[in-house]
Amino acid sequence: MLEHVTPADTETTSASTPAEDSGSERVELRVPSIADGKHMWTLARDSKVLDLNTSYAYLLWARDFSRTSVLATLDAEPAGFVTGYMRPDAPDTLMIWQVAVDAASRGHGLAGRMLDELADRTGAARLETTITADNEASQRLFTSFAARHGADCTHSPLFVPEDYPDGHDTEHLYEIAPLGSR
Template sequence: MWQMASDSTTLDVNPPYAYLLWCRDYATTSVIAHIDGRPAGYLTGYRRPEQPDTVMVWQIAVSSAHRGAGVAGQMLDHLVQRLQPEGVTNVEASITPDNVASQRLFSAFARRWNAPLEREELFGSELFPIDHASEQLFRIGPLRVPQHG
Protein backbone atom coordinates (compact mmCIF):
# COMPACT_ATOMS: atom_id res chain seq x y z
CA MET A 1 0.00 0.00 0.00
CA TRP A 2 2.76 2.40 0.95
CA GLN A 3 4.52 1.77 -2.37
CA MET A 4 1.34 2.39 -4.39
CA ALA A 5 0.73 5.62 -2.49
CA SER A 6 4.32 6.70 -3.13
CA ASP A 7 4.06 5.86 -6.82
CA SER A 8 0.75 7.72 -7.25
CA THR A 9 2.30 11.24 -7.15
CA THR A 10 -1.09 12.63 -6.02
CA LEU A 11 -1.65 11.06 -2.60
CA ASP A 12 -0.29 12.22 0.72
CA VAL A 13 1.98 9.33 1.68
CA ASN A 14 1.61 8.04 5.23
CA PRO A 15 4.30 6.07 7.08
CA PRO A 16 4.26 2.32 6.33
CA TYR A 17 3.23 1.68 9.95
CA ALA A 18 0.04 3.70 9.40
CA TYR A 19 -0.99 1.44 6.52
CA LEU A 20 -0.40 -1.65 8.66
CA LEU A 21 -2.56 -0.22 11.44
CA TRP A 22 -5.21 0.76 8.90
CA CYS A 23 -5.39 -2.81 7.59
CA ARG A 24 -5.79 -4.10 11.12
CA ASP A 25 -8.25 -1.55 12.52
CA TYR A 26 -10.33 -0.59 9.47
CA ALA A 27 -10.39 -3.82 7.45
CA THR A 28 -14.19 -3.79 7.13
CA THR A 29 -14.15 -0.38 5.44
CA SER A 30 -11.13 -0.96 3.24
CA VAL A 31 -10.41 -3.01 0.12
CA ILE A 32 -7.31 -4.51 -1.44
CA ALA A 33 -7.67 -5.58 -5.07
CA HIS A 34 -5.62 -8.50 -6.35
CA ILE A 35 -4.95 -9.39 -9.97
CA ASP A 36 -3.10 -12.63 -10.71
CA GLY A 37 -2.40 -13.02 -6.99
CA ARG A 38 -0.64 -9.67 -6.64
CA PRO A 39 -1.90 -6.41 -5.09
CA ALA A 40 -3.29 -4.17 -7.83
CA GLY A 41 -4.95 -1.45 -5.77
CA TYR A 42 -6.24 -0.43 -2.39
CA LEU A 43 -8.97 1.70 -0.87
CA THR A 44 -8.88 2.86 2.74
CA GLY A 45 -11.97 4.24 4.38
CA TYR A 46 -13.89 4.56 7.62
CA ARG A 47 -17.45 5.09 8.76
CA ARG A 48 -18.04 8.57 10.10
CA PRO A 49 -18.62 8.28 13.87
CA GLU A 50 -21.23 11.07 13.84
CA GLN A 51 -22.81 9.80 10.59
CA PRO A 52 -22.69 5.99 10.54
CA ASP A 53 -24.62 5.93 7.24
CA THR A 54 -21.56 7.51 5.58
CA VAL A 55 -18.27 5.92 4.57
CA MET A 56 -15.38 8.33 4.07
CA VAL A 57 -12.87 7.16 1.47
CA TRP A 58 -9.46 8.17 2.84
CA GLN A 59 -7.23 6.98 0.01
CA ILE A 60 -7.65 5.04 -3.19
CA ALA A 61 -4.74 3.96 -5.36
CA VAL A 62 -4.12 1.57 -8.23
CA SER A 63 -0.74 0.22 -9.30
CA SER A 64 0.65 1.79 -12.45
CA ALA A 65 0.29 -1.53 -14.31
CA HIS A 66 -3.48 -1.58 -13.71
CA ARG A 67 -4.52 2.07 -14.00
CA GLY A 68 -7.30 2.74 -16.47
CA ALA A 69 -8.71 -0.79 -16.17
CA GLY A 70 -11.61 0.07 -13.85
CA VAL A 71 -9.97 -1.30 -10.69
CA ALA A 72 -10.70 1.83 -8.61
CA GLY A 73 -14.38 1.84 -9.57
CA GLN A 74 -14.68 -1.86 -8.81
CA MET A 75 -13.16 -1.34 -5.36
CA LEU A 76 -15.63 1.47 -4.62
CA ASP A 77 -18.57 -0.66 -5.78
CA HIS A 78 -17.35 -3.63 -3.71
CA LEU A 79 -16.99 -1.50 -0.59
CA VAL A 80 -20.48 -0.03 -0.89
CA GLN A 81 -22.08 -3.40 -1.64
CA ARG A 82 -20.39 -4.79 1.47
CA LEU A 83 -21.54 -1.90 3.70
CA GLN A 84 -25.09 -1.34 2.41
CA PRO A 85 -26.57 -4.12 4.59
CA GLU A 86 -25.14 -2.24 7.59
CA GLY A 87 -26.98 0.96 6.61
CA VAL A 88 -24.37 2.86 4.58
CA THR A 89 -26.14 5.08 2.04
CA ASN A 90 -23.55 7.83 1.44
CA VAL A 91 -19.93 8.03 0.31
CA GLU A 92 -17.57 10.93 0.96
CA ALA A 93 -14.07 11.68 -0.29
CA SER A 94 -11.78 14.67 -0.07
CA ILE A 95 -10.07 15.55 -3.33
CA THR A 96 -7.66 18.32 -4.26
CA PRO A 97 -8.70 20.51 -7.22
CA ASP A 98 -5.79 19.24 -9.33
CA ASN A 99 -6.62 15.53 -8.87
CA VAL A 100 -8.71 15.18 -12.02
CA ALA A 101 -8.53 11.37 -12.03
CA SER A 102 -10.19 11.14 -8.60
CA GLN A 103 -12.79 13.74 -9.54
CA ARG A 104 -13.69 11.65 -12.60
CA LEU A 105 -13.72 8.44 -10.56
CA PHE A 106 -16.17 9.76 -7.96
CA SER A 107 -18.33 11.54 -10.56
CA ALA A 108 -18.65 8.27 -12.51
CA PHE A 109 -19.41 6.42 -9.27
CA ALA A 110 -22.25 8.85 -8.49
CA ARG A 111 -23.72 8.36 -11.97
CA ARG A 112 -23.40 4.58 -11.72
CA TRP A 113 -25.21 4.55 -8.36
CA ASN A 114 -27.90 7.05 -9.47
CA ALA A 115 -26.91 9.36 -6.64
CA PRO A 116 -26.52 13.11 -6.37
CA LEU A 117 -23.01 14.50 -5.97
CA GLU A 118 -22.39 17.60 -3.88
CA ARG A 119 -19.04 19.41 -3.68
CA GLU A 120 -17.87 21.92 -1.12
CA GLU A 121 -14.60 23.04 0.39
CA LEU A 122 -13.63 20.78 3.26
CA PHE A 123 -10.27 22.26 4.30
CA GLY A 124 -8.76 25.42 2.87
CA SER A 125 -5.07 25.42 1.98
CA GLU A 126 -4.37 27.87 4.82
CA LEU A 127 -5.16 25.11 7.35
CA PHE A 128 -2.18 23.00 6.28
CA PRO A 129 1.25 23.70 7.81
CA ILE A 130 3.00 22.98 4.51
CA ASP A 131 2.30 23.85 0.90
CA HIS A 132 -0.88 21.86 0.26
CA ALA A 133 -3.86 22.48 -1.98
CA SER A 134 -7.31 22.88 -0.51
CA GLU A 135 -9.39 19.72 -0.10
CA GLN A 136 -12.86 19.55 -1.61
CA LEU A 137 -15.47 17.29 -0.04
CA PHE A 138 -17.31 15.11 -2.55
CA ARG A 139 -20.52 13.82 -0.93
CA ILE A 140 -22.42 11.17 -2.87
CA GLY A 141 -25.80 9.91 -1.76
CA PRO A 142 -28.22 8.62 -1.06
CA LEU A 143 -27.04 5.68 -3.13
CA ARG A 144 -29.54 3.79 -5.25
CA VAL A 145 -29.38 0.63 -7.34
CA PRO A 146 -26.31 0.87 -9.57
CA GLN A 147 -26.52 1.04 -13.35
CA HIS A 148 -24.26 -1.39 -15.16
CA GLY A 149 -23.28 -1.28 -18.77
Protein backbone atom coordinates in the same frame (compact mmCIF):
# COMPACT_ATOMS: atom_id res chain seq x y z
CA MET B 1 -7.14 12.90 -2.21
CA LEU B 2 -7.04 12.40 1.42
CA GLU B 3 -6.84 10.55 -0.04
CA HIS B 4 -10.08 -4.44 10.74
CA VAL B 5 -9.16 -9.62 10.88
CA THR B 6 -11.73 -12.27 11.75
CA PRO B 7 -12.90 -15.26 9.70
CA ALA B 8 -15.63 -13.04 8.22
CA ASP B 9 -12.94 -10.63 7.01
CA THR B 10 -11.51 -13.24 4.67
CA GLU B 11 -14.56 -13.18 2.40
CA THR B 12 -13.62 -12.28 -1.14
CA THR B 13 -15.26 -11.08 -4.29
CA SER B 14 -13.65 -12.46 -7.41
CA ALA B 15 -14.19 -11.68 -11.05
CA SER B 16 -12.36 -12.27 -14.27
CA THR B 17 -11.48 -9.30 -16.40
CA PRO B 18 -10.27 -9.64 -19.97
CA ALA B 19 -6.64 -8.66 -20.37
CA GLU B 20 -5.88 -5.80 -22.70
CA ASP B 21 -3.53 -7.95 -24.83
CA SER B 22 -4.71 -11.56 -24.72
CA GLY B 23 -6.09 -14.19 -22.40
CA SER B 24 -7.65 -13.13 -19.13
CA GLU B 25 -6.42 -11.94 -15.78
CA ARG B 26 -7.95 -12.86 -12.45
CA VAL B 27 -9.08 -9.88 -10.37
CA GLU B 28 -9.81 -10.38 -6.70
CA LEU B 29 -11.27 -7.73 -4.40
CA ARG B 30 -10.85 -8.56 -0.74
CA VAL B 31 -10.57 -7.27 2.79
CA PRO B 32 -6.93 -6.32 3.43
CA SER B 33 -4.95 -8.07 6.16
CA ILE B 34 -2.07 -6.76 8.23
CA ALA B 35 0.28 -8.46 5.77
CA ASP B 36 -1.18 -6.23 3.04
CA GLY B 37 -0.24 -3.02 4.86
CA LYS B 38 3.21 -3.06 3.27
CA HIS B 39 1.68 -3.45 -0.19
CA MET B 40 -0.69 -0.57 0.45
CA TRP B 41 2.23 1.64 1.50
CA THR B 42 4.19 0.65 -1.64
CA LEU B 43 1.20 1.33 -3.90
CA ALA B 44 0.68 4.74 -2.28
CA ARG B 45 4.37 5.58 -2.58
CA ASP B 46 4.58 4.47 -6.19
CA SER B 47 1.46 6.44 -7.15
CA LYS B 48 3.53 9.64 -6.91
CA VAL B 49 0.29 11.58 -6.29
CA LEU B 50 -1.06 10.41 -2.93
CA ASP B 51 0.04 11.94 0.33
CA LEU B 52 2.32 9.19 1.62
CA ASN B 53 1.88 8.24 5.25
CA THR B 54 4.28 6.15 7.31
CA SER B 55 4.33 2.41 6.67
CA TYR B 56 3.12 2.06 10.26
CA ALA B 57 -0.07 3.98 9.35
CA TYR B 58 -0.88 1.52 6.54
CA LEU B 59 -0.32 -1.44 8.88
CA LEU B 60 -2.72 0.11 11.39
CA TRP B 61 -5.20 0.86 8.62
CA ALA B 62 -5.09 -2.75 7.42
CA ARG B 63 -5.71 -3.92 10.98
CA ASP B 64 -8.25 -1.42 12.31
CA PHE B 65 -10.19 -0.40 9.19
CA SER B 66 -10.00 -3.50 7.01
CA ARG B 67 -13.79 -3.96 6.89
CA THR B 68 -14.14 -0.53 5.30
CA SER B 69 -11.17 -0.91 2.96
CA VAL B 70 -10.44 -3.12 -0.02
CA LEU B 71 -7.34 -4.56 -1.66
CA ALA B 72 -7.40 -5.54 -5.34
CA THR B 73 -5.10 -8.17 -6.74
CA LEU B 74 -4.53 -8.84 -10.41
CA ASP B 75 -3.25 -12.35 -11.06
CA ALA B 76 -2.59 -12.64 -7.29
CA GLU B 77 -0.37 -9.52 -7.21
CA PRO B 78 -1.40 -6.41 -5.25
CA ALA B 79 -2.76 -3.97 -7.82
CA GLY B 80 -4.69 -1.37 -5.85
CA PHE B 81 -6.46 -0.40 -2.67
CA VAL B 82 -9.12 1.88 -1.26
CA THR B 83 -9.04 2.95 2.37
CA GLY B 84 -12.15 4.19 4.07
CA TYR B 85 -14.02 4.38 7.34
CA MET B 86 -17.55 4.91 8.57
CA ARG B 87 -17.76 8.41 10.04
CA PRO B 88 -18.32 8.22 13.82
CA ASP B 89 -20.74 11.18 13.80
CA ALA B 90 -22.51 9.92 10.64
CA PRO B 91 -22.47 6.11 10.84
CA ASP B 92 -24.25 5.66 7.49
CA THR B 93 -21.49 7.61 5.70
CA LEU B 94 -18.46 5.90 4.18
CA MET B 95 -15.52 8.33 4.04
CA ILE B 96 -12.97 7.34 1.40
CA TRP B 97 -9.45 8.36 2.38
CA GLN B 98 -7.16 7.06 -0.37
CA VAL B 99 -7.55 5.28 -3.71
CA ALA B 100 -4.50 3.81 -5.44
CA VAL B 101 -4.09 1.61 -8.51
CA ASP B 102 -0.68 0.44 -9.67
CA ALA B 103 0.29 2.04 -13.00
CA ALA B 104 0.65 -1.37 -14.67
CA SER B 105 -2.86 -2.35 -13.52
CA ARG B 106 -4.73 0.68 -14.81
CA GLY B 107 -7.32 0.28 -17.54
CA HIS B 108 -9.17 -2.56 -15.80
CA GLY B 109 -11.68 -0.35 -13.97
CA LEU B 110 -10.23 -1.44 -10.62
CA ALA B 111 -10.79 1.86 -8.81
CA GLY B 112 -14.49 1.94 -9.67
CA ARG B 113 -14.91 -1.74 -8.87
CA MET B 114 -13.23 -1.27 -5.48
CA LEU B 115 -15.53 1.66 -4.64
CA ASP B 116 -18.59 -0.35 -5.68
CA GLU B 117 -17.42 -3.28 -3.53
CA LEU B 118 -17.03 -1.05 -0.46
CA ALA B 119 -20.38 0.66 -0.95
CA ASP B 120 -22.06 -2.73 -1.26
CA ARG B 121 -20.14 -4.32 1.62
CA THR B 122 -20.74 -1.49 4.08
CA GLY B 123 -24.32 -0.75 3.08
CA ALA B 124 -23.47 2.95 3.28
CA ALA B 125 -26.25 5.38 2.43
CA ARG B 126 -23.72 8.13 1.66
CA LEU B 127 -20.14 8.33 0.45
CA GLU B 128 -17.72 11.20 1.06
CA THR B 129 -14.20 11.90 -0.10
CA THR B 130 -11.97 14.91 -0.53
CA ILE B 131 -10.32 15.88 -3.81
CA THR B 132 -8.04 18.74 -4.79
CA ALA B 133 -9.04 20.91 -7.76
CA ASP B 134 -6.20 19.59 -9.93
CA ASN B 135 -7.07 15.89 -9.46
CA GLU B 136 -9.25 15.39 -12.53
CA ALA B 137 -8.90 11.59 -12.46
CA SER B 138 -10.42 11.38 -8.98
CA GLN B 139 -13.14 13.85 -9.91
CA ARG B 140 -14.10 11.58 -12.85
CA LEU B 141 -13.90 8.45 -10.67
CA PHE B 142 -16.28 9.79 -8.03
CA THR B 143 -18.74 11.49 -10.39
CA SER B 144 -18.90 8.23 -12.35
CA PHE B 145 -19.47 6.33 -9.09
CA ALA B 146 -22.34 8.70 -8.24
CA ALA B 147 -23.93 8.15 -11.66
CA ARG B 148 -23.66 4.33 -11.35
CA HIS B 149 -25.40 4.51 -7.98
CA GLY B 150 -28.10 6.97 -9.03
CA ALA B 151 -26.84 9.51 -6.50
CA ASP B 152 -26.34 13.24 -6.44
CA CYS B 153 -22.76 14.48 -6.21
CA THR B 154 -22.02 17.85 -4.66
CA HIS B 155 -18.73 19.39 -3.63
CA SER B 156 -17.53 22.36 -1.62
CA PRO B 157 -14.26 23.38 0.08
CA LEU B 158 -13.62 21.48 3.31
CA PHE B 159 -9.99 22.16 4.23
CA VAL B 160 -8.39 25.32 2.87
CA PRO B 161 -4.64 26.13 2.82
CA GLU B 162 -4.94 28.19 6.02
CA ASP B 163 -6.12 25.07 7.86
CA TYR B 164 -2.85 23.23 7.16
CA PRO B 165 0.55 23.77 8.72
CA ASP B 166 2.23 23.07 5.36
CA GLY B 167 0.20 25.04 2.79
CA HIS B 168 -1.61 22.00 1.34
CA ASP B 169 -4.05 22.71 -1.50
CA THR B 170 -7.76 23.02 -0.75
CA GLU B 171 -9.46 19.67 -0.31
CA HIS B 172 -13.01 19.78 -1.67
CA LEU B 173 -15.52 17.56 0.09
CA TYR B 174 -17.44 15.43 -2.41
CA GLU B 175 -20.75 14.20 -0.99
CA ILE B 176 -22.49 11.41 -2.87
CA ALA B 177 -25.99 10.49 -1.76
CA PRO B 178 -28.30 8.77 -1.56
CA LEU B 179 -26.62 5.56 -2.67
CA GLY B 180 -29.12 3.41 -4.51
CA SER B 181 -28.98 0.08 -6.17
CA ARG B 182 -27.07 -0.24 -9.42
